[in-house]
Amino acid sequence: MQKYSAPTNPVAGKISIQNVTKVYDPDGANVLALDQCSLEVEAGEFCVVVGPSGCGKTTLLNAIAGFHDITSGRIHLDGELLCSENQMADPGADRIVVFQHGALFPWYTVLENVIYGPVVQNKMTRVQAEEAGKGLLGQMGLTGISYNYPSEISSGMRRRVEIARAMMNDPKVLLLDEPFRAMDALTKSVMHKYLLDVYDLSHKTVFFITHDLEEAIFVGTKVVVMTTRPGRIKKIIRVDLPRPRDYRVLSSERYRELKMEALDAVHEEARKAFEAGERELA
Amino acid sequence: MQPVNIPQKKAEGNIDIKISSAQVMAYRTKLWFASPTPYLMFLGLGAFIFTWYILTEVLRLPRFEKLPGPAVAIKEWLSPDPTYGISIYVGEYYQHIIKSIFRVLQAFGLATLLGVPLGLFMGWKKKFRDYTFPILETLRPIPMLAWVPLAILMWPSREMAIIYLTFLAAFFATTLNTLLGVDSIDEVYFRAARCLGSKPRHIFFRVVVPGALPFIFTGLQISMGVAWFSLVAGEMLAGEYGLGYLIWNSFIMVQYPNIVIAMVTLGFIGWISSAIIRFVGSLLMKWKVREAAL
Numbered sequence: 001m002q003k004y005s006a007p008t009n010p011v012a013g014k015i016s017i018q019n020v021t022k023v024y025d026p027d028g029a030n031v032l033a034l035d036q037c038s039l040e041v042e043a044g045e046f047c048v049v050v051g052p053s054g055c056g057k058t059t060l061l062n063a064i065a066g067f068h069d070i071t072s073g074r075i076h077l078d079g080e081l082l083c084s085e086n087q088m089a090d091p092g093a094d095r096i097v098v099f100q101h102g103a104l105f106p107w108y109t110v111l112e113n114v115i116y117g118p119v120v121q122n123k124m125t126r127v128q129a130e131e132a133g134k135g136l137l138g139q140m141g142l143t144g145i146s147y148n149y150p151s152e153i154s155s156g157m158r159r160r161v162e163i164a165r166a167m168m169n170d171p172k173v174l175l176l177d178e179p180f181r182a183m184d185a186l187t188k189s190v191m192h193k194y195l196l197d198v199y200d201l202s203h204k205t206v207f208f209i210t211h212d213l214e215e216a217i218f219v220g221t222k223v224v225v226m227t228t229r230p231g232r233i234k235k236i237i238r239v240d241l242p243r244p245r246d247y248r249v250l251s252s253e254r255y256r257e258l259k260m261e262a263l264d265a266v267h268e269e270a271r272k273a274f275e276a277g278e279r280e281l282a
Numbered sequence: 283m284q285p286v287n288i289p290q291k292k293a294e295g296n297i298d299i300k301i302s303s304a305q306v307m308a309y310r311t312k313l314w315f316a317s318p319t320p321y322l323m324f325l326g327l328g329a330f331i332f333t334w335y336i337l338t339e340v341l342r343l344p345r346f347e348k349l350p351g352p353a354v355a356i357k358e359w360l361s362p363d364p365t366y367g368i369s370i371y372v373g374e375y376y377q378h379i380i381k382s383i384f385r386v387l388q389a390f391g392l393a394t395l396l397g398v399p400l401g402l403f404m405g406w407k408k409k410f411r412d413y414t415f416p417i418l419e420t421l422r423p424i425p426m427l428a429w430v431p432l433a434i435l436m437w438p439s440r441e442m443a444i445i446y447l448t449f450l451a452a453f454f455a456t457t458l459n460t461l462l463g464v465d466s467i468d469e470v471y472f473r474a475a476r477c478l479g480s481k482p483r484h485i486f487f488r489v490v491v492p493g494a495l496p497f498i499f500t501g502l503q504i505s506m507g508v509a510w511f512s513l514v515a516g517e518m519l520a521g522e523y524g525l526g527y528l529i530w531n532s533f534i535m536v537q538y539p540n541i542v543i544a545m546v547t548l549g550f551i552g553w554i555s556s557a558i559i560r561f562v563g564s565l566l567m568k569w570k571v572r573e574a575a576l
Contacts, residue, residue, distance in 0.1 A: 067473055091476035103474035107492035107569050117478040120488070149569040169478065 012078055013172040013205030015041040015064065020073035022059050032230035033059045037073070039224060039233060046199055046206045048220035050213055050266060052273035056231025057209045061175050064207065066091035077172065093117055096166040097175045101182070102158050104150040110137070110161050111146040117169040133168060140164050140198070156187045160194060167202065176208045180215070189247065192219055200244050213266055217241075217258050218250065225265040228273040235265040306571060307564075348538075355542040366537035368528070368544075379547060381523040382513060385441075386555075389448035390509045397456030397505070398498060404457070405464020406490050422454040426512045430519055444516035444524075451512040452505040459501025463494030496570060499563035506555050510548065 022034040033056040041047045049057045062068040064075060064082065066089035074084040083089040096117075097103075104113045114137060115129035124132065134146060142160055150158050159179055166174055176195075180188045196219060199206055210216055216223045217239055225235040239258055241249050249255055314320060331352050337343055338351035358364050362371045369375060404411040404418075426447055433443040467489065475489045517526025525544045532540035564571045 065473075065477065091473065093477065093479040096477050097473065099470050099474065101470065103468075103470040105471060105474070105489070105492070106573075107495070107567070109569075116475075116488075120481070120484045121479040149572050151569065151573040165478070 012043055013041075014043040014076075014078050015039075015173060015205065015207065016076040017041075017060070017064075018074050018076075020060070020063065020075060021071045022056065022063065022068070023071045034070070035230035035232050037226075037231065037233050039236075041205060041207060041222075043078075043205055044203045046208065046219060046221040047224065048208045048210060048216040048222070049224045049226060050210055050216045050262070051226030051231065052228045052266075052270050053211060054273070055226045055228050055269070057211075057226060058177055059231070061097070061177055061207065061209055064089065064173070065095055065097045065175055093121060093169040094172045095175055096169055096171040096173075097177060098159070098162050098166055098179045100178045102150075102155070102162055102179075104158055104162055104165070106150050109147050109149055110142070110153070113150070113161060114165045114168050116165065121169075136164055136168055137161075140167075155183065156191055159183075159191060163195065163198060167198065167204075171204065173205045173207060176206065178210050181210075188215070193246065195219060196243075196245055213262055214250075214259065217255065217262060218245065223258075223262060225262060225269070228269045228276065234269065235262075237262055237265075350538040350542045352542075355539045355546075358539040359543050366532070366535075366540050368532075368537075368540045375543075378523055378525050378528045378544070379551070382517070382525045382548075383551065385445055385448060385517075385524065386506075386509050386513055389445050389513070390452050390506060393449050393452035393456050393505055393509070394502060397453045397501075398460050401457040401460025401498075401501075402464060402486075402490055402494060405461045405494065406486060411461075418454070418457060422458065426451050426508075427515055430516070433516075434520065440520045440522070444513065444520060447516045448509050448513045451508040455505040455508050456498075456501045459504065460494055460498050463497025463501070464490055466497055467493035492567075495563070495567050499559060499567070502559050502563075503556050506559060507552065510552050510555075514548065 017037060017039040020034055020037045021032070024031040024033050037056075037060065039047075049060065051057050059068060063070045064077075066083070069088040070083055070085065072085045075082045075089070077095070081087070104110075105116070108116065111130060111133050114133040115124075115126070118124040118129045118132070119126055137143065137146060140160065140163075142157070142164060145153055145157065145161075150161070153161070162179075163174075180191050183191065192215065198204075199219075208216075208219065217237075220239050223237040223239055224233055225237070226232065227234045237258060241252070241254060241258070335352045337346045338349050339353055358366065359369050361369050364372060367374065368378075400414075404414055429447055429450060430443075433446050434440070437443040437446055471489050471493060472485060475485050480488065513524070514526035514529070517524040518530040521527035521530075525548050528544045529541050532538065532544065
């Protein structure tokens with residue numbers, strides 16, 4: 001296999017979010033989940049959205065993915081309109097979601113999961129896809145599990161396979177919805193390293209949602225702090241820590257400065273959320 | 283086409299291993315025989331038959347003295363020249379069995395062919411479900427015996443009426459379980475499938491069908507059970523041949539050991555048919571078989 005060359009300038013995957021508002025109306029009482037959010041995510045940027053539970057992070061991700069509509073505003077992907085007040089986005093292989101609790105199909109083997117996208121889109125024959133899928137799993141350090149079912153491998157492994165399944169489609173954007181939330185600290189740190197490797201070498205646009213601030217600064221290029229409901233964008237912090245990053249970054253002076261800056265912004269929101277008695281929603 | 287550039291790691295001599303279901307099953311069977319389970323099962327069965335024997339043939343307690351005991355029934359069952367005309371050496375015995383199996387197969391097959399697609403479709407398409415669900419829910423709780431007069435009026439022959447009754451019971455069980463099976467599929471799999479570029483037909487065949495399979499097979503087992511139940515009821519009322527007919531006829535003709543023979547035969551065939559369904563299910567749901575092994 002060829003050695004991977006330095007990332008070229010990414011050309012695709014610019015998300016432009018303009019004045020997006022979302023009102024939920026499940027029982028007659030209008031709940032303002034997102035209020036006039038505007039955000040530019042450059043192509044190839046690792047954008048992390050942090051905020052207290054129930055701040056509308058997932059609502060924003062679902063709008064981009066095409067699972068929910070928005071009440072007003074518009075979202076563009078590479079200049080093309082994804083969704084607006086009268087148009088819901090169509091889910092598609094250019095924006096692949098990695099879900100909070102994982103969504104590998106339990107009835108398919110690891111390999112069958114990985115090749116799902118190209119096969120249903122008719123981009124490859126099954127034989128070609130299996131070849132490519134095995135190659136990709138090998139490159140991602142996931143050998144020896146192709147014919148196992150998801151229930152037979154560890155949760156960290158499952159999440160890696162899910163990222164591989166996403167990458168198999170060569171998406172413009174990876175949407176990650178708190179993918180490491182339920183993991184123990186050790187597994188989590190391995191997963192961070194893994195995700196950073198994938199990012200450093202593929203340079204996909206990543207839209208990552210979390211409520212873990214340290215995680216956000218460690219992995220992100222840009223950290224977006226959101227307010228508690230109604231969700232607004234409170235602060236955008238540019239993370240200029242050098243890449244490739246590893247855990248040593250966590251003890252650097254710059255990391256601590258950035259963390260303080262973010263903490264100041266988050267703390268106020270967290271307190272508000274706590275006082276509002278918000279239950280864990282997201 | 284190379285999908286994407288990704289960090290390259292060295293494979294550490296790991297080879298992907300394919301394990302066949304047959305291997306898994308053989309291994310499982312070996313473990314089963316090594317455990318106390320099969321021996322305890324035989325012991326339990328033996329104790330049951332022994333108690334029955336003591337009550338009916340040794341102590342001959344009141345209320346039990348008229349019942350045919352196991353020794354009498356077994357002797358009759360194995361006799362080349364049976365007193366009441368039914369034993370493993372008599373062709374008529376097999377005629378009853380084959381007739382009943384044939385009826386159940388027709389009814390169960392039809393119920394599966396119609397019930398599974400109907401249930402899948404009801405679960406998948408909200409609008410279709412809104413139309414059909416109330417009909418299903420009103421007809422389903424009606425006991426099969428209540429259908430007997432209408433079934434006789436509806437169909438030109440008794441034979442068809444019996445099959446219709448058997449079909450009806452199986453059909454409701456299958457449809458409802460299939461529908462619940464589709465409902466049981468987590469929304470996240472539908473979302474993931476759409477993200478990965480699925481068209482509706484892919485979602486149907488690659489998410490709805492496999493996702494509902496565990497419930498479908500539970501439903502088929504229930505459906506097989508109620509099919510036998512309805513069949514026997516139908517045969518008692520309006521049959522000519524069949525195990526249900528044999529039971530009722532033996533009662534009227536005071537040939538009591540035949541009742542026990544027919545009942546045990548029914549139990550045995552019912553058990554075999556359930557086992558066949560479970561086996562087919564485990565072939566179609568390898569992921570469940572493996573999951574259970576963990």
